[in-house]
Amino acid sequence: MRNRTRLHLLAAAAVAAALPLAAQAFPDKPITFVVPFAAGTATDQLARAIGNEVAQDGKQAVVIDNKAGASGMIAAQQVAKAAPDGYTVLITTNTTHAANEHLYKKLPYDPVKDFAPLTGLGKGGQIMVVNTASPAKSVMDFVGMAKKSPGKYSFGSGSSSSRMAGELLQQMADIKLLHVPYKSNTLAVTDLLGGQIDMMITDSATGLPQVKAGKLRPLGYSSATRSPLAPDVPTIAEAGVKGYEMGYWFAAYAPANTPPAVVKRLNELLAKAARSEAAANAFYRPTGTEVFTTSPEELAKFQAAESAKWAAIIKTAGIEAE
CATH class of the missing domain: 3.40.190.150 (Bordetella uptake gene, domain 1)
Incomplete structure (x- = not known):
């Protein structure tokens, strides 16, 4: 015994x-x-x-x-x-x-x-972008268009961050947009380039290359401070929607x-x-x-x-x- x-x-x-020992061997x-x-x-x-x-x-x-x-x-x-x-x-x-x-x-x-x-x-942070053919040259241009025609303009999103950024913009700017969901932000950007949607607020990694290539127009940045990669793009708050911030x-x-x-x-x-x-x-x-x-x-x-x-x-x- x-x-x-x-x-x-x-x-x-x-x-x-x-x-x-097993942990030491990992992986x-x-x-x-x-x-x-x-x-x-x-x-x-x-x-x-x-x-x-x-x-x-x-x-x-x-x-x-x-x-x-x-x-x-x-x-x-x-x-x-x-x-x-x-x-x-x-x-x-x-x-x-x-x-x-x-x-x-x-x-x-x-x-x-x-x-x-x-x-x-x-x-x-995220960047608010529109097609270069859009008449909106600034955040407040887009807000003004949306106020004149509630529900006419759309925004796409392929992630919850992107969607919430658009929803928060509607809330704080007092506008009504049509939300179009996508499986990813890259797919939404493709439709934005093609003119199927009017705007999106997307992660910088997805949006900035299109901006730098001259294919999309940047309107604003979602963080509290400007992006070091796009210092000429104002924050959405600076652009007129005071207090806006979404990262x-x-x-x-x-x-x-x-x-x-x-x-x-x-x-x-x-x-x-x-x-x-x-x-x-x-x-x-x-x-x-x-x-x-x-x-x-x-x-x-x-x-x-x-x-x-x-x-x-x-x-x-x-x-x-x-």
Whole structure:
């Protein structure tokens, strides 16, 4: 009996000792970054920039899996149901983890219970753009047009951040626009270029290249301060809608119940990648995105605060959950 007890204790000790070793060995196979939006979007660009650095540091390939559609719910659900081993990571935004729970009556995932927060990755602003053929040369030009013809002009969005930016503009400028939803901001930009929609407020990574190419006209920037990449473009607040401000953020999550040691390792890999010079050159500087890294605990608190903020915006905008 004494020998049997001793064997059980030795076995338990062996298992306990193996856990840190397993974490030290992580990763020992490719990691999949699931992205809720299409290739070419800001989130996709960030995932690829971060993925390159994680692959080099972790000495394992990083696969980018774009699962666009349903406001990020398809991707979020996929990660929520994935094995909690650290090899499936959601590279996402406030769309899936702060806005959707207030925009939809039923989600196929729980943004808190189904995920293990890893780290924040970045913060950014959005740019209000119109087709170059539009008569609107400024934010207030567009507002004036919308006031004269309520419901005539449309705005597109391919993310909750983009949609909320448009909804907040309607609320604060006292105008009525037609909302046209898309699976991604890149698809909305395509229709804006083609004249199918009249305006959109999109992430800088998607909108600024079209502005610099002379294909879209910038009217305003959604953050409290001007973008360093477009210093001549006034903020929407400066342009006449006083008090207007709407930004977005990126973060990484693993499935709930991922081992703490693996969460810690992923946090280290991702945060280091976000702060790397290579990622700065590939994504952060070209898009004007601010590096924003956190501990898992800090991300959980930040997410909770952001969810409350977005709930208030959505309620004030009078948006009914779908």
